Amino acid sequence: MRHRLPAAALAMTAALLLTGCGSDSGSGSAAELSVKGAYIPQPVSDTMAAGFLTVVNGGGTKDRLTSVTSAAARSVTLHETVGSSMEEVASLTVPAHGQLVFKSGGNHLMFEMLKRKPVQGETVTVELHFAASDPVEVEIPVESATYNPKTGH
Incomplete structure (x- = not known):
């Protein structure tokens, strides 16, 4: 059980980072x-x-x-x-x-x-x-x- 919690936390953190990167490039980084x-x-x-x-x-x-x-x-x-x-x-x-x-x-x-x-x-x-x-x-x-x-x- 201890191995699953860190892996799940790591996956969630990676997903949040990727989501953050994706939304950042769509909101305000390009010329509007x-x-x-x-x-x-x-x-x-x-x-x-x-x-x-x-x-x-x-x-x-x-x-x-x-x-x-x-x-x-x-x-x-x-x-x-x-x-x-x-x-x-x-x-x-x-x-x-x-x-x-x-x-x-x-x-x-x-x-x-x-x-x-x-x-x-x-x-x-x-x-x-x-x-x-x-x-x-x-x-x-x-x-x-x-x-x-x-x-x-």
Whole structure:
């Protein structure tokens, strides 16, 4: 009887450890991406527009936004502001348990070679592509040219 109790305890401990490992990898270790606060100010130009949004990562692993596609433009590029100049970049990091913020005067999306100028009240569909996570589709509302979000992103 003494030999069975330690073996049963060992089996139970191993099962609990395996269960713990399994549930840990499913809850919070992978990137968990969502988008909030998306908008496009109605563009002045017929060929270019800027887009702003916040990518939220509720997971425990960072990811990288590698590209954005949209049927509204021939090209959507990622830009970051460094000092007083903007630079096109190939990707941007979405930190674990953090946010990647695109806001006026900072990181932003550039819709280039617009197929049609979007107007206030419409939405523009984009697909965000990541290095490790599945793409995220977002319906971005077109706001007035002077729109300034109250949250400040």
